[in-house]
Structure formats: structure tokens, C-alpha cells
Amino acid sequence: MFKSFGTKSLRKVPPIGAQKEATVAGKALPRLACTLLTLLLALQPVLLSVSSASAQGTSIKLIRDAETEELIRDYTRPIFKAAGLKPGNIRIHLVKDNSFNAFVVDSKRMFINTGTIIEADTPNEIIGVLAHETGHIVGGHMIRLREAMKRAQTIAAIGMLAGAGAMAAGAAAGSSDAARAGTAIMTSAPGIAQRTFLSYARTEETAADRAAVRYLEQTGQSAKGMLRTFERFADQSLFSSQYVDPYIQSHPLPRERIAQIERLAKKSKYFDRKDSAQLQQRHDMVRAKLAAFTQDPKRVMRSYKGNDMPSLYAQAIVTFRLGNRNKAIKQMDQLLKLQPDNPYFLELKGQIYLETGMADNAIAPLNRAVSLRPDEGILRVMLGQAILSSKSNKNYSAAVTHLQRGLQDDPDLAVGYRFLAQAYEYLGQRAQAEMATANGYFASGDIASAKAMAARAQKKLKRGSPEWLQADDILSYKIPKI
Structure with missing residues (x-):
């Protein structure tokens, strides 16, 4: 089930407020000094914006897809093991x-x-990226990055205060040279802090690169995919070093990273090892699926116009997106003739029926998909949804069973709790419905609503029962401080 399940917004840097003229020893400081002193208060969020510039002020839309997630888990399993995770x-x-x-x-x-x-x-390119990010996790870089930000903040604070002091002293003594020197100190302090912070970030990126190559070596995989990734970046004009100051980059420039990775990668006896044909096929299928669901249909059809399996997969999805259910089902049946036991072909066929108002037809393929992947929570939740939407199959107890099992395997799937609450309502179990709703709010991050609904449910539940204890856990939950 390829679904978007909500949006998370990153905190934006707050605007600097109205400035007021400051005084030292009864004399007014220039407005420039006041502005910089106010900037001191805003320095930490400004530094944060540097570390996540590409996402600053934007929204992150998360999606769920069982097939893609299974592939990524298979990519990361040996890497995590090598990293001790x-x-x-x-x-x-x-x-x-x-x-x-x-x-x-x-x-x-x-x-x-x-x-x-x-x-x-290739899969190897993705595995290299995931190995690099694993290096950040093992190295504790996110924790130390926050400490680096704090240190950078201190450097800027000291620089600004020293500059303010020099300006004040110069003004008091009537020395314009001293005042200008103080101004220079103050104006350079934020830049020094920024460069200190980014220098630290570059060091950590290099460490993550080295760790990634090490994990790939330990798992008998090539680092050629990492090398290809950085070569791709180097080809983009965005990374042209001709007009870029390397000291204000949060990552080492591609040419430096390419040289380092190439030296390390070519030492490995696995450098020329390729991904297995089976893994490459799975990768190609997921690429086609993601492109078909997320990109412009015309663009997808230009890219996938052949008769190979990834092209047939993409064509079926685009046909579904364009609203031609019958043709899409025929295309999925063609794929199922080639791979009758592919759980994700069965899942997509069920999704097409379910999302076009034919839930009764969706149950059989989804049942088969669940039998092939019994521990895949998304598939069970989808089957539970199909049963709830069915016009002829009113087996709400079966829906509850599948939804509960699916949420046990995938407790973060917030939409599943909504279907579970609906099933409980059909069965007349109001307290359980309210508790499922509370769990759904909690999974989606709406803690206030989760607590309110948990309090309502707990009044109806038997004290000490599993549901009562779930409600109590939500009511006693405190948002951790970051």
C-alpha cells in the first residue's frame, strides 16, 4: 500500500524583532551594534538553519510502502550488523x-x-548511502553536532561582547579608530562561529564516509556505488568549486570526497563485485513503483514504455492513477501470471479494487498477500480496511483480528488505529474504540488529543485491564526534552 500518512513541518528560524537603541555609560551605541547584539539571541536557530538548509521552512511528507520498506530493511540488515546495531x-x-x-x-x-x-x-548505490548514514549514527554525530552548535554560539557571543566593549571604549575615549575596530570584531564574530560549526560538520562527514567504506568491506560489498553517487554530485553545477568557498560548506566538496573514497574503495578485493541479479530486479521494481506513484504520469510512461517487468509494473500503476480500473486490473493480472506468489502484486491489485469502491473484490488478493507476508503490518491493516468497507463480508471480528495483529507488527501506522476504532464501533465496544482512537492520536504525534481520548476511554474500562493500562501509559507520558 503506497500511502502518504501526513506531514511534519520543521521549525522555522524566528524573525528578529524590532530593534531598540542601546546605551553604554549613558551614550548611545550605533544601530549596527544593537542589531548584532540582537542577532546574538537568534544565533542558535540560525546555526540550525545552516545544518538543514535544504529542508528549512519546508514540510517533510512521509510515505509508507511495504515493498520498498522490505527492500530497504534487506539493504541495511548486514550494514547494521557490521556496525554493531x-x-x-x-x-x-x-x-x-x-x-x-x-x-x-x-x-x-x-x-x-x-x-x-x-x-x-543499482542497489549498491543505495547501500552506500545507507552505510554513510549508519556511520553518522554509530559515531554519535547528531549528539555531538548539537554540542558543536553550542560551542559556536559561545564563540560568537564572546566575539560580539568583545567587539561591543571595544566600541564602547572607543566611543567613550572619542577614538573613531577604536570604535571601528570594535565594529570589525563584532561583525566578524558570527562568521567565525559559522565556520567553526561547519568545519566540525565537514569532519563528521568525512568520518561517516570512512565508516561506510569499512562496513561495506566487512559485508563483502563494493564501495563503487558510493563513488558513483559522489561523481553524480560533482557533475552538477551546484557543486562547481569555481565559485564556492570550501570553508562555508557543511560537507566536504565532492572532488575531495571522491578522491578519498576512491583511494579506500580500490583497496578492497570487493571493489568490482556486483549486486546479485535478484537484488537488482527487486531494486528496479521498487524504482518503477516509486516513480509511477510520485512523478508525472507522462514522464513515467516515457521512461517505462517497454515490456519488461518494471515497465509493466509502472504502466499498471499509472493506469490506476489515471482512473482506468479495469485496464489496471488486467495489467496486474498479466504480472501475476509471471509471478503468482508476489505479495506486492497481490497487494496492488487489492489496493486498486479497494480505492475504486470494490472492497469485496479486494479481500481475496489481500488475504493471499497476508498469507505470503504474515508479519507485514501494512498488508494486514489494508486487509482489515477492506473487510470494513465490504458490502457483503461483515466479519468485523476478523477485521479487528487483522488490524490488531498489523498494529502489533507496525505500531507507528496511525491510520490503522482509525480503522480499528471503526471496527470496535461496529461491534458496539465504545471504550475500545476510544482507546484505539487515543492510540492513533499518539502514533501521529498529537499527544494532547491522545491524552484527552485516553481519559475518556479509561473511565469506561476495567481497572487493570490491558486497555486501561494503555490509557494510563498515555496519560502519564511526558514529551521528552530535546
């Missing part, structure tokens, strides 16, 4: 964005853009 402790999120990017925000969450997967020709 437990795969179950790290969640990889898909971001609906056509640009080539991946990032981590802490030790438990990694994000990868759909555009990264679409643009990568």
Missing part, C-alpha cells in the same frame, strides 16, 4: 521528495528520499 532499534522513513538525499536526526531514525531510490541505478 540492532536493526529493530532503527526506523527508516521514506520521504516523498524527488531530490537525492538521506539524513539522520538521532540514533533511532534514518530518512531517505524517494528520489534517491529512483535515481540510483
Whole structure:
């Protein structure tokens, strides 16, 4: 089920407020000094905007797709093992964005853009990107990055205060030269702080590159994909070094990274090792799927106009998106003749029926998909939705069973709780419905609504029951401080 499940907005840098004229020893400081002193208060969020410039002030739209997520898990499993990480402790999120990017925000969450997967020709290119981000997690770079920001803030504060002092002393002594010197100190302080911070970020990027090559070596994989990725960046005019100051880049310039990775990668006996044909096929299928769901249909049809399996997959999805259900079903049946036990072909056939008002027809293919991937929460939630939407199959208890099992395997799937609440309502179990709604709010990050609904549900639930304890956990939850 390829779905978008909401948007998360990043905090924007607050605007600098109205300026007031400051005085030292009864004398007014120039407006420039007042502006810089006010900038001191805003320095930390400004530095944050440097570290996430591409996403600043924008929204991140997360999507869910079982097939893509399974492939990414298979990519990362050996890398995480080599890095000493437990795969179950790290969640990889898909971001609906056509640009080539991946990032981590802490030790438990990694994000990868759909555009990264679409643009990568081989699994090895994606694996190299994921290995690099794993290097950031293992190195604790996000934690230390916050400390670097604080240090940069201190450097700027000291510089600005020293400059203000020099300006004040010069003004008091009637020395214009001293006042100008103070101004120079103050105006240079933010730049010094920024360069200190970015220098640290460049160091961590280099460390992550080295760690990635090491993980690839330990797992018997080539670093050629990483090399190809950086070569792609170097070909883009955005990274042209002719007009770029390398000291204000948060990442090392591509030519430097390419040289480093090439030296390390070519030392490996696995440098020329290619991905297996099976893995390449899965990668090509996911690329086609993501492109068909996220890009302009005309563009997709130009790219996937052949009779190979990825092209047939993309064509079926585009046909579905354009509203031709019958043709899309025929195209999926053609694919199912080639791979009758492909759970994701069955899933897509069920999705086409479900989203075009034929839920009864969706149940059989979704049942089959679940039997092939019984631990895939998304598939079970989709089957539960189909049962709830069915006109003839009113087995709400079965819907509850599938939804509960699906949410047990995938507790972050907030939309599943909405369907579970609906199933409980049909069964006349109001308290359980309210508790499912509370869990849905909690999973989507709406803690206030989750607490309000949990309080309502707990009044109707038996004290000490599993549902009562769930409500109590939500009511006692406190948002952790970052």
C-alpha cells in the first residue's frame, strides 16, 4: 500500500524583532551594534538553519510502502550488523521528495528520499548511502553536532561582547579608530562561529564516509556505488568549486570526497563485485513503483514504455492513477501470471479494487498477500480496511483480528488505529474504540488529543485491564526534552 500518512513541518528560524537603541555609560551605541547584539539571541536557530538548509521552512511528507520498506530493511540488515546495531532499534522513513538525499536526526531514525531510490541505478548505490548514514549514527554525530552548535554560539557571543566593549571604549575615549575596530570584531564574530560549526560538520562527514567504506568491506560489498553517487554530485553545477568557498560548506566538496573514497574503495578485493541479479530486479521494481506513484504520469510512461517487468509494473500503476480500473486490473493480472506468489502484486491489485469502491473484490488478493507476508503490518491493516468497507463480508471480528495483529507488527501506522476504532464501533465496544482512537492520536504525534481520548476511554474500562493500562501509559507520558 503506497500511502502518504501526513506531514511534519520543521521549525522555522524566528524573525528578529524590532530593534531598540542601546546605551553604554549613558551614550548611545550605533544601530549596527544593537542589531548584532540582537542577532546574538537568534544565533542558535540560525546555526540550525545552516545544518538543514535544504529542508528549512519546508514540510517533510512521509510515505509508507511495504515493498520498498522490505527492500530497504534487506539493504541495511548486514550494514547494521557490521556496525554493531540492532536493526529493530532503527526506523527508516521514506520521504516523498524527488531530490537525492538521506539524513539522520538521532540514533533511532534514518530518512531517505524517494528520489534517491529512483535515481540510483543499482542497489549498491543505495547501500552506500545507507552505510554513510549508519556511520553518522554509530559515531554519535547528531549528539555531538548539537554540542558543536553550542560551542559556536559561545564563540560568537564572546566575539560580539568583545567587539561591543571595544566600541564602547572607543566611543567613550572619542577614538573613531577604536570604535571601528570594535565594529570589525563584532561583525566578524558570527562568521567565525559559522565556520567553526561547519568545519566540525565537514569532519563528521568525512568520518561517516570512512565508516561506510569499512562496513561495506566487512559485508563483502563494493564501495563503487558510493563513488558513483559522489561523481553524480560533482557533475552538477551546484557543486562547481569555481565559485564556492570550501570553508562555508557543511560537507566536504565532492572532488575531495571522491578522491578519498576512491583511494579506500580500490583497496578492497570487493571493489568490482556486483549486486546479485535478484537484488537488482527487486531494486528496479521498487524504482518503477516509486516513480509511477510520485512523478508525472507522462514522464513515467516515457521512461517505462517497454515490456519488461518494471515497465509493466509502472504502466499498471499509472493506469490506476489515471482512473482506468479495469485496464489496471488486467495489467496486474498479466504480472501475476509471471509471478503468482508476489505479495506486492497481490497487494496492488487489492489496493486498486479497494480505492475504486470494490472492497469485496479486494479481500481475496489481500488475504493471499497476508498469507505470503504474515508479519507485514501494512498488508494486514489494508486487509482489515477492506473487510470494513465490504458490502457483503461483515466479519468485523476478523477485521479487528487483522488490524490488531498489523498494529502489533507496525505500531507507528496511525491510520490503522482509525480503522480499528471503526471496527470496535461496529461491534458496539465504545471504550475500545476510544482507546484505539487515543492510540492513533499518539502514533501521529498529537499527544494532547491522545491524552484527552485516553481519559475518556479509561473511565469506561476495567481497572487493570490491558486497555486501561494503555490509557494510563498515555496519560502519564511526558514529551521528552530535546
